[in-house]
Amino acid sequence: MKHSPLVQRLIDSFTVLPGVGPRSAQRMTYWLLERNREGGGRLAAALEAAMQGVRHCSCCRNFAEDDLCPVCADQRRDQSQVCIVESPADVLAIEQSGEYRGRYFVLMGHLSPIDGIGPEEIGLNLLERQLGQIQELILATGTTVEGEATAHYILDMVRGTSVSVSRIAQGVPMGGDLEFVDGATLAQALKSRRHL
């Protein structure tokens, strides 16, 4: 015996989600059908609405429902200071730190020539057109090989303009014992030590 067609289709559809394999998909399907059809219906409607309605901000490429995202539309924020991050989740993390009052530019990825992701795919042509209005760029891409390469590429692109560029500090995280910090991070923290 197989699942009935509608059940099988829902199980297969759930496996598009990250971290969801056939067994979790079956559990989710049965759970919704047995105990929470209303929640399943709401999830369907929310999915439909988000997939159709969520666009990208025409200024920073973050998710937005209007032409501009709330940050780019907010005139109280410093629109001449731009923090470059890889994903919308990074924006959220920086916003939650409460330290930043400029705006963002979201690459939606990083340079990865092997996957066909070049400067245009991560929106650097759009960023280049905005350089005239920008005074400071903060490179907050990841500290992975790809994140570093992307940061270097942007640095090269901006060189020769009047824009000041910085990279977020790399070092030991706050509130932790040194013994639990990995070697690469410690080496970087020593190399970037600040004179007091």
Add this chain to the structure above:
Amino acid sequence: MKHSPLVQRLIDSFTVLPGVGPRSAQRMTYWLLERNREGGGRLAAALEAAMQGVRHCSCCRNFAEDDLCPVCADQRRDQSQVCIVESPADVLAIEQSGEYRGRYFVLMGHLSPIDGIGPEEIGLNLLERQLGQIQELILATGTTVEGEATAHYILDMVRGTSVSVSRIAQGVPMGGDLEFVDGATLAQALKSRRHL
């Protein structure tokens, strides 16, 4: 900054799924929006269709799209032999063993007076009306306290009729070393030993 309303609504909706907390929900939402809007749309449609279209078989209470599920509608299967299980997933597990040619009765739960789940909620009134056409009942509820209690309740209900009742064997799983089997299972396996 918060998520935009459509994004927040989708994140909240994902948390209805079992095993999905706010962080996984955010990861799923971003992943679909960034990389697989088509898959998200298909998931929405599959959810909608399943929540609306999946009903319960009028004979065995398993999930079905028509009045009868494929097993109950299959005249080549022995309709007088009924295996009682707690959930549709149990039906699938038994079907995959390939050993069984009778039909099923799916309780969709087990007796749990404390949660207000009595005999009627698990369909025992429907089962009682079918007893005239049943020759053998196999109790395959779980080996938990609730599963055992439910099996006993059904045994009491059937007593006095001509239906023969059995309980699936409990003992040591196939293909495993004895040293990894828990004590309760070993005790049961010894108690239920078969003379050869």
